[in-house]
Amino acid sequence: MALSSYKESLDYLYGLQKNGIKFGLNCTENLLARVGDPHRKLRFVHIAGTNGKGSTAAMLAGILEGHGFKTGLYTSPHLVRFTERFRLGGIEVSVERILDAFEKIRSVIDDRQPPTFFEVTTAMAFLCFAEEQADLVIAETGLGGRLDATNVIHPEVCVITNIGFDHQEYLGSTLGSIAREKAGIIKEGVPLVTGALQPVVQGIFKTTCMNLRAPLYRAKTDFRVRRDSDGSFQYRGISRQWQNLRVNLNGLHQIGNAALAVAATELLEQKGLLSIAPPVVEGALAEVNWPARLEVLDRNPTVLLDGAHNAQGAESLRDSLKECFQFERLHLVLGIMADKDIRGILRRLLPLAETAIFTQPRYSRAASPDELRKMARSYIQRHYVIPDPASAIAQARQLAGPGDLICITGSLYFAGEVKELFGEKGL
Numbered sequence: 173m174a175l176s177s178y179k180e181s182l183d184y185l186y187g188l189q190k191n192g193i194k195f196g197l198n199c200t201e202n203l204l205a206r207v208g209d210p211h212r213k214l215r216f217v218h219i220a221g222t223n224g225k226g227s228t229a230a231m232l233a234g235i236l237e238g239h240g241f242k243t244g245l246y247t248s249p250h251l252v253r254f255t256e257r258f259r260l261g262g263i264e265v266s267v268e269r270i271l272d273a274f275e276k277i278r279s280v281i282d283d284r285q286p287p288t289f290f291e292v293t294t295a296m297a298f299l300c301f302a303e304e305q306a307d308l309v310i311a312e313t314g315l316g317g318r319l320d321a322t323n324v325i326h327p328e329v330c331v332i333t334n335i336g337f338d339h340q341e342y343l344g345s346t347l348g349s350i351a352r353e354k355a356g357i358i359k360e361g362v363p364l365v366t367g368a369l370q371p372v373v374q375g376i377f378k379t380t381c382m383n384l385r386a387p388l389y390r391a392k393t394d395f396r397v398r399r400d401s402d403g404s405f406q407y408r409g410i411s412r413q414w415q416n417l418r419v420n421l422n423g424l425h426q427i428g429n430a431a432l433a434v435a436a437t438e439l440l441e442q443k444g445l446l447s448i449a450p451p452v453v454e455g456a457l458a459e460v461n462w463p464a465r466l467e468v469l470d471r472n473p474t475v476l477l478d479g480a481h482n483a484q485g486a487e488s489l490r491d492s493l494k495e496c497f498q499f500e501r502l503h504l505v506l507g508i509m510a511d512k513d514i515r516g517i518l519r520r521l522l523p524l525a526e527t528a529i530f531t532q533p534r535y536s537r538a539a540s541p542d543e544l545r546k547m548a549r550s551y552i553q554r555h556y557v558i559p560d561p562a563s564a565i566a567q568a569r570q571l572a573g574p575g576d577l578i579c580i581t582g583s584l585y586f587a588g589e590v591k592e593l594f595g596e597k598g599l
Contacts, residue, residue: 178267178599181274182254188289195319199287203295204324206280210302214244215445216325217310217436220317220354221333223485224367224429227421227462228333229310231433234456236308237262239446244301244309246322248290251464251588252598258297260304267599273300290314294321308445316343318356329439330357330386331432332366335373336484337513351376363387365435367428389435397431399424407431410438412448419457422466422476423492430457464587466492469580469594473572474499475565477591479584481509483516489581490520499577501526503568507561507586510539515547517582522551527571529556531564533586561586562593 204211217232219225226247236243242261250256258265273296281287287295294314301309308328313320317332335351343350351373358364358380364387366377374390381388389395395409400416405427407414412434419430434453441448464479466489474497480489493502502525508514522528528548530541541557548555558564568578580590592598 178271181271181278182599184278185254185274185289185292188287188292191286191288193315194288194291195316197319197321197324199285200291200294200321200324203277203280203287203291204298207276207295207299211298211325213302214298214306214325215308216327217308217329217331217440218313218322218325218327218357219310219331219333220313220320220357221331221367222336222338222350222482223488224333224425224432225312227426227465228331228429228432229312230462231419231430231457231460232436233259233262233310234460235433235437235453236446238452238456239449241307241446242305244297244304244306246294246297246301246309247312248293248314249584249588251584252591252596254599257293258300260301260306265300269300269304270296273297273303288321291321313357316353316356318353320357323357326359327357327362328443328445329436330359330362330364331436332357332364332368332377333429333432334366334484335368335370336482337516338482338484341511348372348376355380358384358386360384361386363389363439365389365432365439367391367432389439391428391431395431395435397427399427405430407434409435411442412438412450414450414454417454417457420460421462422468422496423488424495425488425492426465433457463591464584466496469590472574473569473576473578475578476580477587478579478581479587480517480581481512481583483513483520486517486520486581489579490524493524493577493579497577500573500575501577503572503576503578504528505531505561505564505568505578505580506544506582507531507533507589508539508544508582509535509537509585510543511537512539512583514539514544518544518548518551521581522548525552526576527554527556527568528552529558529564529568531561532559533561533583533589535583535585535589538583538586561589565590565593
């Protein structure tokens, strides 16, 4: 394979971003129909939610792979490499393999009705996984659920991690409207697992499931976890129980994500798709990796990277910093997208920090660091504007003592740029 061919393909795909976000399933269905409806040859778990989709999906993929499944994993966005979106058996699909899928999808595109970037990548994923004969595919929604390109599938189990405020311009301005969009992934007779706790959200899920005769399993009602003082946790599930479980991801919220993954596994067992081996579940959670989720990039001082990009994510980050890490002073390096709830993110994180450094990722939607500083004045006294991310991180290192903590956060797009700065190879 010529590297130039892959770069040209990526240029074409990224060029489709000019078509913006388009809700509806027709284009994805048409693309897939023209290549033989590969999604109809696959079994799926479908995962939606405001936060935690990727971590939950990674845990579930690890559990299934430990049970001998050839598991496909489709997630977004990628951090550094485009191929991160497509994993098979825990390994990124090769450049050659994904280029082959792209060329097959590209050959059936009608340029008079151009698809979006996400529609094409979704079709590529399903085609690739079908050709590789994946036993089960875990598919994460891109945005919303009801009209998301991934919603062409009919899954074995649906998971909705949680509901918070994000993408209100597309999903609506209330928790109820956002929940209704996410509930669009629920299918007739297909069980739903959810970690959402708000009464209005649970009411919408309960009504939707009742209308579709879909069994509903709720965190803290049908399955629950209890964190122990040593950092392990207990799981009391739908039909199984575990003691002394540990998850290899930092953050209190990851215990809840682990519970969702285990509950989904229980439902797959109920369907006769596997027989759970408890040590496999324990091992998969203890070994899972998912980048840019309270990821430790360096020590002395500790440098953390987290992709929190909305108020709910910032709240989880704040709670985890307070409960899971010991430090003398906190130094934040923040790069946030302009279309996010910037004030909500700052209000949750800045009161915990000694200093904040505002920077600007190279992504076109990035907020101006001067605008961030203006919004931050009421929350923190000591702050800097350093537009170049590498220089911003260098300044944080200069300010931090050995017992301090540096946390780089604000966006998954920013997290990808930071990963490159720390040596991750991209393309």
